[in-house]
Amino acid sequence: MEHTVSLKQNHVFRRLYAKGKSAVNPCLAVYCRKNNSPRTRLGITVGVKVGKAVVRNRTRRRIKEAYRVHEDRFLPGYDLVVVARVKAGHSRYREVERSLLSLADKLGLLRKEET
RNA sequence: UGAGUAAGACAGACAGUCGCGCGGCGACGCCGAAAGGCCCGCCGUGAGGAAAGUCCGGGCUCCACAGGGCAAGGAUAACGGGUAACGCCCGCCGAAGGCGACUUCAGGAAAAGUGCAACAGAGAUAUACCGCCGGACCGGCGCAGCCGGUCCGGUAAGGGUGGAAAGGCGAGGUAAGAGCUCACCCAUCGGCUGGAAACUGUCCGAUGCUGUAAACUCUAUCCGGAGCAACACCGUGGUGGGGACACAUGGCCGGCCCGGCCGUCCCCGGGAGGUGGCUGGAGCACUCUGGCAACAGGGUGUCGAGAUAGAUGACUGUCAAAUACAGAACCCGGCUUACAGUUUUGCUCGCGCA
RNA sequence: GCGGAAGUACCCAAGUGGCCGAAGGGGCUCCCCUGCUAAGGGAGUAGACGUCUAAACAACGUGCGAGGGUUCAAAUCCCUCCUUCCGCG
Numbered sequence: 001m002e003h004t005v006s007l008k009q010n011h012v013f014r015r016l017y018a019k020g021k022s023a024v025n026p027c028l029a030v031y032c033r034k035n036n037s038p039r040t041r042l043g044i045t046v047g048v049k050v051g052k053a054v055v056r057n058r059t060r061r062r063i064k065e066a067y068r069v070h071e072d073r074f075l076p077g078y079d080l081v082v083v084a085r086v087k088a089g090h091s092r093y094r095e096v097e098r099s100l101l102s103l104a105d106k107l108g109l110l111r112k113e114e115t
Numbered sequence: 116u117g118a119g120u121a122a123g124a125c126a127g128a129c130a131g132u133c134g135c136g137c138g139g140c141g142a143c144g145c146c147g148a149a150a151g152g153c154c155c156g157c158c159g160u161g162a163g164g165a166a167a168g169u170c171c172g173g174g175c176u177c178c179a180c181a182g183g184g185c186a187a188g189g190a191u192a193a194c195g196g197g198u199a200a201c202g203c204c205c206g207c208c209g210a211a212g213g214c215g216a217c218u219u220c221a222g223g224a225a226a227a228g229u230g231c232a233a234c235a236g237a238g239a240u241a242u243a244c245c246g247c248c249g250g251a252c253c254g255g256c257g258c259a260g261c262c263g264g265u266c267c268g269g270u271a272a273g274g275g276u277g278g279a280a281a282g283g284c285g286a287g288g289u290a291a292g293a294g295c296u297c298a299c300c301c302a303u304c305g306g307c308u309g310g311a312a313a314c315u316g317u318c319c320g321a322u323g324c325u326g327u328a329a330a331c332u333c334u335a336u337c338c339g340g341a342g343c344a345a346c347a348c349c350g351u352g353g354u355g356g357g358g359a360c361a362c363a364u365g366g367c368c369g370g371c372c373c374g375g376c377c378g379u380c381c382c383c384g385g386g387a388g389g390u391g392g393c394u395g396g397a398g399c400a401c402u403c404u405g406g407c408a409a410c411a412g413g414g415u416g417u418c419g420a421g422a423u424a425g426a427u428g429a430c431u432g433u434c435a436a437a438u439a440c441a442g443a444a445c446c447c448g449g450c451u452u453a454c455a456g457u458u459u460u461g462c463u464c465g466c467g468c469a
Numbered sequence: 470g471c472g473g474a475a476g477u478a479c480c481c482a483a484g485u486g487g488c489c490g491a492a493g494g495g496g497c498u499c500c501c502c503u504g505c506u507a508a509g510g511g512a513g514u515a516g517a518c519g520u521c522u523a524a525a526c527a528a529c530g531u532g533c534g535a536g537g538g539u540u541c542a543a544a545u546c547c548c549u550c551c552u553u554c555c556g557c558g
Binding site: 007008044052054056057064066068093 | 133134135167424427428429430440441442
């Protein structure tokens, strides 16, 4: 992914949960905050409650894929954290993709000329 | 053809587009003193039968001991074999279940010793409560007898209790009884037969013993502890300890005094982070020889993940359908548990036909 | 990834082979105290599920995370599994 690096440090996650803007639906929760750099940093969290290791891995890959396919529609320069909720573990890919886009739209992360 | 039983195999495939980890090769550009890194392209490769639970056994690393023995603690348990090792596997014996193929079993010792066995019951590892029998005494009556009572003794056949009551059943025997004696049966031990052994038997003799060792214990064998977050190396800033030099200028807080803090170099130590450990091994495939088998030995071929917030995903088409349990994290050998569907082979029982 | 601990009524829990549905406390109900409430004091109660019953009591059966095993007898001893919690850079 060209303009995106992955977000790894635990303290950055905590800062977003405390201070970032958020949007939620039954499938996902998204937190975001400007980071004053040209790049977007993306973190994905899949908790133990979602399922066993295979389910968690599959969920994380689907979220990553949904972001990758639509990367050019996102505005750069944000820290993003996507949290998978229990429903995401047994949802199809299309549902995950749709809820990611609708939450991003709610937070104003998408370019206006698209859609 | 139906039901069953045992042992295996597979764990979606193929084509196309986009995307990811690792390795190799190539080259334009960028960064860097260099080593090299970033970016791009091509090629190769990329989760399991259980990767799981972490229940056993080993390799490897560090710590301890560096020789041997004993004790403590733990583990295992018919017998023979296999293995690097095992609590695993194979064969075999015994017991239990099934018409059968076959399955299951912590399956040593209770006659070395100790403990425990509630309640019930007369009595629980040894017992006379009732009963039965004999004797003595007393009382009654229709008086060589019978009935009742007390005491002494014999008896484990009968009673009910219990998970378990002193081998079972029949006959003899006796005052009444008793393996007291006899026949048959059962169990244990010893001899003999067969077997490498556990064990076995139309054999002989002796004995007749409650259960529990997943209670302590005894016998035999084995075991030092911790774990790749082990361990080794590099290590900015800050800070601690030690040493050398300097010791009074200077700087900071402050209007000033008093007061407080601050040097340079080397060594030790080492939190963040990084590198190694990190995958070629009791390896895999085919085949030959030995063995009932587990397995061992030989030959030929082959290299099949190595991440570090953690690489396999998404879409389209075809196959009737693509759906089970489920994700490597140092590596192997097992065990246990979860599991949709497809399929191979051997065997058993039943039905039909020839 | 590795190591360790626990699981008993609604909650906290005692019980380590036998009279154990299982001590005790909180809880719940009633009374006293108070103008009212809380706190405090006193008395009492069921303790989970099923069968039986109109309902309740009594009785019987099952039940101490789940399933097996040892034993005459298991909350207790042994094995396997499940869940929860803690520690290790």
